Amino acid sequence: MIKNFKWLLLVSLSFVACNNDDNTTVVEEPVSSGTASFTKYVALGDSFAAGYSDGALFKKGQEGSYVNIVAQQFATAGGGDFKIPFTSDNFGGLLLGGNVIAGVRLYFNGAGPAPVSGTPTTEVSTKITGPFNNLGIPGAKSYHLVAPGYGNVAGVASGKANPYFARFATSSGTTVLADALVQAPTFFSLWIGGNDVLGYATSGGVGVNQTGNLDPATYGGNDITDPNVFASVYSSLVTNLTANGAKGVVANLPYVNTLPYFTTVPYNPVPLTAEVAAQLNAGYAAYNGGLQYAAANGLITAAEATKRTVKFVAGSNAVVVVDSYLTNLAAYGIPSYRQATAEDLPVLTSRTFIGTLVNGNPAAVNGVSVPLADQWILTKDEIAEVKVATDAYNVTIKAIADAKGLAFVDTKVIMTQLSSGGIVSNSFTLTSAYVTGGAFSLDGIHPSPRGYALIANAFTAAINAKYSSTLKPVDLSQYSILYPAIIQ
Structure with a gap:
């Protein structure tokens, strides 16, 4: 009897093994939102949230923004529609009254960056109907998100309004924050503050309004935002966004000297x-x-x-x-x-x-x-000024994130890793090396498609850790390093 039992057991195990080898079924773990609700997601921020890349905002870049990638992951866990204020083409650039006020995107022509062949067709004065979930505004500083009239088309020519926001602001006197709150978000992302120092840094520390996009008397030009002003504005933003129980994720700011815009040209060339x-x-x-x-x-x-x-x-x-x-x-x-020295x-x-x-x-x-x-x-002294302000902003961001119980993304660490050895993900090594590193676009500041995907994964990981959600990371191999001259 015992021998027969052993024989039957052996046959049974062999049968199961054969079935497992021939008909393996992998059961995916169901994706959950955890303690968060992604039903209505709004994203506030600057050009990074907008999907700006290669020196311009264009459709394909907007589709690949980190917030849109995150929204696609939210959709697998009960997330709703995510409406984007798309531009009119893949050339990039803007028109105001038919006149070009922002140029087309860059592509790599084999020797270096060059503008694509084409003329912008996105007219600022042609309003598109919102409200929109992606409220990433290229050029926006922290206090712009609460500035009435920042989306007034009539103020664009004089530099008192932002042309990107003017296309889709719900009214001429609204604010970015108001256009977020009117949607009653259940979840939000906020990554803002880079431009509070970046305008100063990219102008070589000149601290004046060189681009003409914003009136320095109204919006401060390229000057570094006072950390006390930043703290007040940031606190107001988060307090309003969480007032009705919404949860969210926020991110701190990297040092500018981790961006290829500042590290590509040697001091001794x-x-x-x-x-x-x-x-x-x-x-x-x-x-x-x-x-x-x-x-x-x-x-x-x-x-x-x-x-x-x-x-x-x-x-x-x-x-x-x-x-x-x-x-x-x-x-x-x-x-x-x-x-110059190596510190410049x-x-x-x-x-x-x-x-x-x-x-x-x-x-x-x-x-x-x-x-x-x-x-x-x-210069070394200007870099120190930017660092002091960035550190102050980051203290504010982390303190408010902790006080409000929000998910937190340390992009300062991410960018530092990219600039000092790189980050390995999906068998790719991404670095901040200009053109060849894969993480940044040709403008040297904004991420490449793959770089945005890397950032999106950092956001979803932080959300999972805070809210016990089970959002899946995206596969970086599905995102290119550079956009071609012609985007189909």
């Missing part, structure tokens, strides 16, 4: 022969002599004189820059020049400017015999 170096040194001899005079007479320290001394050698050389943080010796006819960050746009000639004069070379103006480089 000038190759010189010994002969040319000697000629340049002769040209700066009077300037260097003036520094010695200033030091000898107690106008500056010997250390500052050394710091400001310009000296070229055979081989690679640092660019010469104007530095307003140096002691002002203009009264003595001595300008504020010095050579030439901006991405300087790559096509350094080494060019002034009015075709071979003796007047930008960055060499003619020092770079402030707009071309973010």
Whole structure:
């Protein structure tokens, strides 16, 4: 009897094994929203939330925004429709009264970034009907989200309103926050504050309104937002968004020196022969002599004189820059020049400017015999100013996230990892290297399609951790690194 039982058991196990090998059925774990509700999701933010990429906003980029990817994951757990204020084409750019006010997107032409062939067709004054779930506004700073009239078409030409928001704001006097609240969201995402320092940083710390998109008297131009103003606005945003029980996810801010816009151009890109170096040194001899005079007479320290001394050698050389943080010796006819160091960050746009000639004069070379103006480089002191503000904003964001019980995404850590070795996901290694790293688009600031997918996965992971949801990450292999010249 015992022998028969053993034999029957063996036959039974063999039968099960055969069935398992031949007819394996993988049962997917059901996706759950956990303690959150994704029925009505609204996303507030800036160009990252909008899906801005390659220097423009266009349809395909909007489809690949991290908030749209997150919304697609929400749909598997009871999430509702997610309405996007799509532009009219895949060229990018904007028109106002038929005139181009923002240019087309970039593509990689084999040698570098180049504008796509085409003309924008997205007319700002042609209103589209909302409300829209994606309230990511390119160019928006924190306080713009609560600024009445920020979406008034009549204010776009004068720089008092944002052209992207003006297309779809529910009224001329509304705010971004109001257009979010009117939808009674059950869940929200908020990633804002990058532009509160980014305008200053991308302008090389100039701190004035260079682009003309916003009136500095009204919106502060490129100046760094006061951390106290940021804290007040951010608190108001979250308090209003959570007032009726909505849950949400917020993200902090990365340091600008993790973005390829600031790390691609080296501080010492000038190759010189010994002969040319000697000629340049002769040209700066009077300037260097003036520094010695200033030091000898107690106008500056010997250390500052050394710091400001310009000296070229055979081989690679640092660019010469104007530095307003140096002691002002203009009264003595001595300008504020010095050579850049590894602690300075030439901006991405300087790559096509350094080494060019002034009015075709071979003796007047930008960055060499003619020092770079402030707009071309973010200096060590300016970087420190941006860091101080960013740290203050991040303290506010984390404190409010904790106080309100919100999911929190540490994008500062993510961007730091991308810039220091990279992040491996789905067998891909993403880094912040310009063009080749895969994480960033050709404008050097905004993510690539794959970069946005990486960010989306970070958001869903934070949401899962906070609300016990079981949202699935997306496969990065389904998202490209760069958009082609022609998007079908």
